[in-house]
Amino acid sequence: MSATVVAGGVVFATLLVAALTLWCVTRVRRLHRLHVRVDAARAGLAAALDSRARVALAVADALGPDAPPDLRRAAVAARALPAPAPDGRDPAGSRAAREAAENALTRQLAVVRRGPGRPGPCDDLADAEALVVLARRVHNDAVRDTRALRSRRLVRMLRLHGTAPEPVYFEIADPEPPRSPARPHVESPRSPTVM
Numbered sequence: 001m002s003a004t005v006v007a008g009g010v011v012f013a014t015l016l017v018a019a020l021t022l023w024c025v026t027r028v029r030r031l032h033r034l035h036v037r038v039d040a041a042r043a044g045l046a047a048a049l050d051s052r053a054r055v056a057l058a059v060a061d062a063l064g065p066d067a068p069p070d071l072r073r074a075a076v077a078a079r080a081l082p083a084p085a086p087d088g089r090d091p092a093g094s095r096a097a098r099e100a101a102e103n104a105l106t107r108q109l110a111v112v113r114r115g116p117g118r119p120g121p122c123d124d125l126a127d128a129e130a131l132v133v134l135a136r137r138v139h140n141d142a143v144r145d146t147r148a149l150r151s152r153r154l155v156r157m158l159r160l161h162g163t164a165p166e167p168v169y170f171e172i173a174d175p176e177p178p179r180s181p182a183r184p185h186v187e188s189p190r191s192p193t194v195m
Contacts, residue, residue, distance in 0.1 A: 027149070027160050034146040038167045041139035045170060048135035049102060052128040053079040056109060058121035068112065074105040095168065102172045110175060129175045136170055143167040 056075035060067045078101040082094050109129065114122050150161050 024158060024160060027155055028162075031146070031149055031155070031161055031164070034142065034149060035164050035167070038139070038142045038146050041135070041142040042170075045132075045135040045139045048128075048131045049098075050079065052109075052132050053105065055121055055124045055128040056105060059109075059112060059125055062121045063112070066113075068108050070104075071108040071112070074101070074108040077101045078105045095170070099170065099172050106173050106175050132172075133174050136172065136174075140169050140171075143169050 053075045056071060056078075060072040060075065063071075078098075081098045081101050109125065112122065112125065114125065146167050149155060150166060155161065
């Protein structure tokens, strides 16, 4: 009777170890795919940011003296900073500096007048800005999914993420869509103050 109990215990332990191993292998594979997705999204975001900076320089050249005074400086500053590192590390705060430079460029681009009769690069500006918004959302979604899986208790305890650095969000302000003269911006009415 005791040999049967021991054999049953060994079979149970073997099945438990096999199930845990299978679970760990699937989680490691999933984490690897998510990290690859973050890397690809980071590269796409860097390309979109560089493209927007190139278009901003073209807009500054096309507008000449009508361009916002700091547009060229903001575009050059955004292009001069390194793209987010492929390994997720942030040497000397480059990510924060890049975010600040991109926000400064967004503010400068917000005052560029657009519409019919404007030079060609102004038409490309809306496409470049939309691409940045899309690329940032894709990147941040990939980071969110990866961080969610990495934060699970067993994944953390077993260190299934290995030596991969934890991915970080890239936070910049989304450009406001230009207001057309036919649909001016109307602020919402304020609620009356109760005394």
